[in-house]
Amino acid sequence: MSTSAILGLQWGDEGKGKLVDALCAEHDFCVRFQGGGNAGHTVYPGGQKIVLHHLPTGVLHSGCTNVLGSGMVIDPIRLIDEIDEVEGRGFKLKDRLIISDRASITTPLHLLLDSGREEGGGKIGTTKRGIGPTYADRYDRIAVRACDLIDKTSLKEALERARAVRASQINKPPTVSDMLPALLKAGERLKPYIADAALVLCEAVKENKRILYEGAQGAMLDIAYGTYPFVTSSHTLTGGIPAGIGSWTDVKRVIGVSKAYCTRVGEGPFPTELPKAEGDRLREKGGEYGATTGRPRRVGWIDLFALRYICKIAGVTEIAITKLDVLSGLGDLKVGVGYEGYAHPGLPADIRAFSALKPTYKALPGWKDNISAVRKPEDLPAAARSYLRFVEEFVGVRIGLISVGPERDAAFVVRGAPKG
Numbered sequence: 001m002s003t004s005a006i007l008g009l010q011w012g013d014e015g016k017g018k019l020v021d022a023l024c025a026e027h028d029f030c031v032r033f034q035g036g037g038n039a040g041h042t043v044y045p046g047g048q049k050i051v052l053h054h055l056p057t058g059v060l061h062s063g064c065t066n067v068l069g070s071g072m073v074i075d076p077i078r079l080i081d082e083i084d085e086v087e088g089r090g091f092k093l094k095d096r097l098i099i100s101d102r103a104s105i106t107t108p109l110h111l112l113l114d115s116g117r118e119e120g121g122g123k124i125g126t127t128k129r130g131i132g133p134t135y136a137d138r139y140d141r142i143a144v145r146a147c148d149l150i151d152k153t154s155l156k157e158a159l160e161r162a163r164a165v166r167a168s169q170i171n172k173p174p175t176v177s178d179m180l181p182a183l184l185k186a187g188e189r190l191k192p193y194i195a196d197a198a199l200v201l202c203e204a205v206k207e208n209k210r211i212l213y214e215g216a217q218g219a220m221l222d223i224a225y226g227t228y229p230f231v232t233s234s235h236t237l238t239g240g241i242p243a244g245i246g247s248w249t250d251v252k253r254v255i256g257v258s259k260a261y262c263t264r265v266g267e268g269p270f271p272t273e274l275p276k277a278e279g280d281r282l283r284e285k286g287g288e289y290g291a292t293t294g295r296p297r298r299v300g301w302i303d304l305f306a307l308r309y310i311c312k313i314a315g316v317t318e319i320a321i322t323k324l325d326v327l328s329g330l331g332d333l334k335v336g337v338g339y340e341g342y343a344h345p346g347l348p349a350d351i352r353a354f355s356a357l358k359p360t361y362k363a364l365p366g367w368k369d370n371i372s373a374v375r376k377p378e379d380l381p382a383a384a385r386s387y388l389r390f391v392e393e394f395v396g397v398r399i400g401l402i403s404v405g406p407e408r409d410a411a412f413v414v415r416g417a418p419k420g
């Protein structure tokens, strides 16, 4: 049985979509288990750019069945737009898309609640896709679920239940009659895809299908282990997989994705963030603008201390390093190896303690050559190989994949440490 997961190890946007796309040809199922339209996974099938938000990247592979697990929060209106876009580009989804009947549905109430919170005090810098409020309703047991979309009475009741609790928190809340028609229409359209996804995945496991779990966001945005409260509202780590698909799964290969440097969008601490001028240079070089919101991403050096901790708790079996090409020609490079006066092996839970961390760095020599056309580890410049070796030795997990460009084929497998 081949079960693999691709998870972000930083604050999202590590290049997960690109790697999932590169590995989908070897898988029968591609499964999202958490998050929703906050994700922005950029892929270039056949050279054309597509940004996927809800849909698993396997939609771009005709041999792949795609599952939106029960752990997801789904905005049905945006999902339909996405389906239309993908199908319009020639990737037909008939019989290869399954939406869990238990997934939570984002309604206009959630979008308004999210924007309202962001515009009030305590800004998180969310994507304003209604993610936090939709998850809040799930745990408050007042959620609208995908199964409700296909039954007018259930949908009406679910909307009434949610509105009764949330209306007082919203300036000019929409009525149930305002919301019902568009959601019912969306339900009609999505009906062929809505099913018991856990059962489908259990059967797939029994039949030895090859399953790839596609993480969204990143470890440092995990609701429990990220930089709380500056996090997203789902479990982005490996533990989120069984909970988010509704059945037990033994993931053999856990590929943790990290950029060769680091980025973050939104508010919250970022110890290795670069000062403005240096940051601007790396941002431009790496094209670091949000795939969902277009916001400029904050940029900094890779934080190996954080990476080591995250790999440990997430059970990462191999690391994929992306955007190595972006570091070419930058001169000396730095990697975060710890924090001043900090002796604990893990990261602090408390946000004030986390915000006070002052990183310590190791400087490593950079390289000048453009490496975008490299497809074998031994063809990388010596300094790039030493950079990767340092990462691997510090973190204690092998680097299994290296990506040197946004295109599907601009990645290669590494068997063992790249030799110096």
Ligand code: GDP
Binding pocket: 008, 012, 013, 014, 015, 016, 017, 018, 039, 040, 041, 042, 043, 286, 287, 290, 291, 322, 323, 324, 325, 326, 403, 404, 405, 406
């Ligand atoms: P995701 O959310 O983790 O899937 O990542 P995003 O798509 O939000 O952001 C990653 C960005 O980097 C996208 O624009 C990708 O096309 C691009 N990208 C991915 N891998 C590489 C790489 O190795 N080199 C370069 N230059 N760009 C890459």
Ligand code: IMO
Binding pocket: 008, 011, 012, 013, 014, 038, 039, 040, 041, 124, 125, 126, 127, 128, 129, 130, 131, 132, 215, 216, 217, 218, 221, 230, 231, 232, 233, 265, 266, 267, 291
């Ligand atoms: P992918 O899958 C980067 C960030 C937001 C904000 C915080 C909470 O493309 O890596 P939310 O809307 O989830 O309530 O926002 O999380 N965030 C992401 N940052 N990539 C993402 O997804 C993100 N999804 C959410 O910027 O700081």
Ligand code: MG
Binding pocket: 012, 013, 014, 039, 040, 041, 042, 291, 292
């Ligand atoms: Mg992204």
